Amino acid sequence: MDERWADVAYTAGWELVQRAPEGAGRAAFQRLADRSWRTHDGGTRGLERNLRRLLGPGATDVRLRALSRAGMRSYMRYYYEMFRLPAMDERYVLGRTRSTGIEVLEKHVASGRGVVAALPHMGNWDHAGAWMTLRGTPLTTVAQRLRPESLFQRFTAYRESLGMEVLPLTGGGDTVATLARRLRDGGLVCLLADRDINGTGLEVDFFGERARMPSGPAALALNTGAALMPVSLWYDGPYWNIRIHDEVPVAEGATRAARIQDTTQELARVFEGAIARHPEDWHMLQPVFSRDHDEDRARRLEAEGTAALRALGHRDG
Template sequence: MREKLVETGYAAGWATLKLLPEPVVRGLGNQLADFAWRRQGKGVRQLEANLGRVRPQASYVELRELSRAGMRSYLRYWMESFRLPVWNDRKIADSMRVEGVEHLVAAMESNRGAILALPHMGNWDLAGAWVVRHLGFKFTTVAERLKPETLFDRFVAYREGLGMEVLALTGSGTSVIGTLARRLREGKLICLVGDRDLSESGTPVQFFGETTRMPAGPAALAQRTGAALLPVSLWYDGPVMGARIHPPIPVPEDAARQSAKERMTQAMADVWAGEIARHPQDWHMLQKFWLADLPSRPKADPAPASPPPAVPEPPAEEVAS
């Protein structure tokens, strides 16, 4: 019953919000965000704890205001995503301001392939639609399998409708890493959300002075294929979303394979930390993130390779809880 209610809610969002005037939808998103923020449920409390790492000198009042802005940014992402299927090319172009496009164009023109790796910032679906419709680069991404299956199918159809090829992280019977590597060797583009480790076998990195894990998939794929690894950051700036495509992270030539992968993942984390520090309200991290916050788990045999990060699942309970 709970899964059915979640699916019904998302279906209603896609069906109805695209029919309403944009100011009405924006106002509704702010109202929902403020309601969740005032309740201070589990997701909001965790967001504030995470933001406390980003802004350690902030007072309680300052963190509360920052988390309110964060919830409004988070709900803006969902309101925009429900409306994206009916946005035309002009609307998408007018909603984006992008820096560093030359790094992506150079990588694609060299036919070496490119990996756009981004954190949970801004609206990654809007950024992907812009890449497809404005630059003409279709790309492949990965989605975590959801329950119920019909909800997962809706999200796949939604992203495919924006021009993306979507691979299921699990349950498809095909090698996700192998497929991504083939796409890159064909000179194509892949996009991966890479700040949150879902596998519990990611690479340890220092992030705002504390240890967490991030997926090693982007760095491993760059090593394996020679594709350019390009960190991306996103943030809201008034009515538009800003985006920055950063210079490629090189594969260290003076290090063993594992060491090089770790250094590349840390370099990517450092880029994201700098951007999140500038735009903390647009980092949508409502889950436990640092190892100090996660429950201790028994050590397991090391995995041969970290799976690629997935497009984030729809957090059905984070706002309401």
């Protein structure tokens, strides 16, 4: 799908899902999930690659496939609810949300101490952001820039319509400095923190292997004095569940780098426990583990080398 058609498809999706009856919409997205799972497409294979580490070496293929089917259904539920969320009224969102630990987070913000809420890709993080703003706590988050630019702007406008401040990960000025200002002003910053997107993450132990996670949440907490609070999200029937975990203190250490490394490792440990309790709601279809990053990089380099040789052959011919 080219960039123009991607924008058209997402626009149509937003409009159609908000107008269609909820039961029909949910059923349609579940069918999409089951189709992806049956055909064992790239997304399903990526999810299973990660879930296999979670299940351990003794897991059977039957167990893995059952979990990946539940995972793809949960993933497509996220997309359905993301498209549908603007049509959900305040009472619906608040009434179907169950939470623990939110009072501690809100107490920090009320006292003027900033909070870095670090989330894995679980459940519905757009809903969680909307829920926070409906409770009266504005927040700032960061979004990966998408192509085409019109699609990125559409996603940004959507999230801002829910009450969030959205900063671009790249190409939008000094995002890190803006986040630090928000935290020093006693604000809430929410960051997805279980995947290294830009290649600058730290290696941590995660489900018995080395994995790469961003250093940003720990670094921001260290630099600003904000509370670093992991958040996990999952589904329970019609309900959204949100757990604000205990603060992860910034680790002591001889150097700044060591403190960020150890704090990120502790954050990964909390994520590990949360994901293990609700593995079907971990929407991680992209590489997380270092071995997978390295293999993907090797495949890309090989493909680029092959393409270069073919181009050279055509030119010489």
